[in-house]
Every structure is written in structure tokens, then in C-alpha cells.
Amino acid sequence: MEIRGSARLYGILGHPVKHSLSPRLHNQGFAALKSDSIYIPFDVDRTGPFLKRFLYSSNIHGLSVTIPHKLWAYRASDSSDRLSQICGASNTLLIHKKAGKATPILEARNSDGPGAVQALKEAGSIRGKNILISGYGGSARAIAAQILLEEKPASIWIAGRNATKIKRFVRDLKKAIKGAPIFALPAGATSLPALPGISAGAVKTDIIIQTTPLGMSSHADANTLPVSEAFLKKGTVVFDIVYSPMMTPLLTLAKKRKCKIVYGYRMLLHQAVYQFQWFTGKKPNVAAWEKILKSDLASKNRKR
DSSP, rough: OOOOOOOOEEEEESSSSSSSSSHHHHHHHHHHHHHHEEEEEEEOOOOHHHHHHHHHHHSEEEEEEEETTTHHHHHHHSSEEEHHHHTTTSSSSEOOOOTTTTOEEEEEEEHHHHHHHHHHHHSSOOOOOOEEEOSSSHHHHHHHHHHHHHHHHSSEEEEEEHHHHHHHHHHHHHSTOOOOOOOEOTOOOOOOOOTTTTTOBOOOOOEEEEOOOOOTTTTTTTTSSSSSGGGGGGEEEEEEEEOOOSHOOOOHHHHHTTEEEOHHHHHHHHHHHHHHHHHSOOOOOHHHHHOOOHHHHHHHHOOO
């Protein structure tokens, strides 16, 4: 790519960001479009008013935002989408600069939820399904909220180690989305309970979504399963958002149990596709991006 002084700047904001695969994806997309644009990493360890002023005065037109700055991105924005408002966090910033206006508009969006839902829909319909989500962090909130907003599930159950945090998670989403069929899974449960006021017996688990760090090679409890093995029944869709390694312990066991598995890199891929479309108004070559991701992830696994 030939970079000129007129290039529109995009990038990923976080700390650290040296491991990010996003620059390879977005720059491939810009090159394919022959766009005078470049996407670079911004490793920033702290945020504050200075950062917003910099975005206003620079030639940056859009940013992907990762840990630990997603909360700042939402709070610093001048406008935001519904998912960002529900989550209180955003993974995308668009800087709208218009001629004649002294101050740009900083718009926050969240592509984590749409990216995960798109990955799930590749495995089948989500509507009317009973869903078990392991975890109650930012990714779990974005995924659960997106499903509740757009897919009309029969139920969503939240599982995890901290009952207090799970109850708060469920309460907050019920408050944000009126009538949301979201519930806390009782500790030690090996099946979904009857739906309150609807069903009399156990509920079939259609989809399992794993959002915790369990399964990451670097995690202390890498081989610990986030849900009981009893949930892994033939035909159940099992989605682990951990993308390195591609085959986590959960997905490995789920495949043996003849579940339908969804790799974590599919969410990484689709959330980036949404961001690129927001940046440029055009869709990238998704097949080319998938090839890049699979190649890079395979290389990382070989180096371990």
C-alpha cells in the first residue's frame, strides 16, 4: 500500500494491542477497495479529555476499541446506538467531521453483539430457542442484549460462579429491555429449569454460548468446563467466543458429543466486518478475511 499525506486514518485503540489481528483485516479491505486509508494500532494505556480532543483535531475517522477502553468510548461519545446504551460500553467510535462545523460528532457503536449473533445464525435460527450463556461480563451482556433486541428467543439463562453478579446482570437487562425472558441459572444445575409461569418440566437447551476466559491457553483453568457436561447433548449448538485456541476444551467435548459447534473466530470476523462497513459503507471480502484469521490463528497455535 502507498500511504499518502491525504490518507484517512483508522485504527484500534486499547492496551495492549500488539496481538491484534484487526490491522491485517482492515488494511486488506482498504487495499482491495484501493482506498486512500490506513488502519494502525494505537496502544494507549490511559484515557481522559486529552484523548477526545486528539480525536477531534486529528485525521482519524474511525476506531475499533478494545480492552480496557470500551467504557471510556461510550462515556466520551456524543451519540450512541441502543446496544452501547444497554451495555454502557462500545467497541467502535466513528468521528463525523462535517464542513462548516467546528466540532466533530463522536458516535459510539457496539459490533460485539451483532458479530456474535451473525456467527450463531450461520448454525441455524436463534428465534424461539432456549439459550444458556456462561459468563456475565461485557461480551455476555452485548450478546444477550442483541439476541433479546432482535431475535426473540424463548429464554436466556445466565450461568456463572458469582450468584450476586448474575442476579444483577439479569436485573439490569430486564430493566433495559421490558419483558425480556432472561433468568439466572441455579448453581449446580444440569438442565434448564421450567420457564416461570410457562412450562411445567425441564426446558430443552438449544444453544450454549461460552463467554468466559475458560478455554484460553493462557488461563489458569484452561481445561475447566464452563457448564456441566450434561448440557452437551446431540444437536445442541455450542458457541465458544474464545478464538485461540480454535478448538477449546468445550468445543472438543461438544464435537465428541455430536453437538453443532461454532468457532470463536467467527464472532471476531463478523464484528470486524460490521466495523469496516461502518467505516467505509462497503462490505469487505469476508472469505479473504476468514482466510487471514485462520492462517494467523494456526500460526499462533504452532508457536506455543
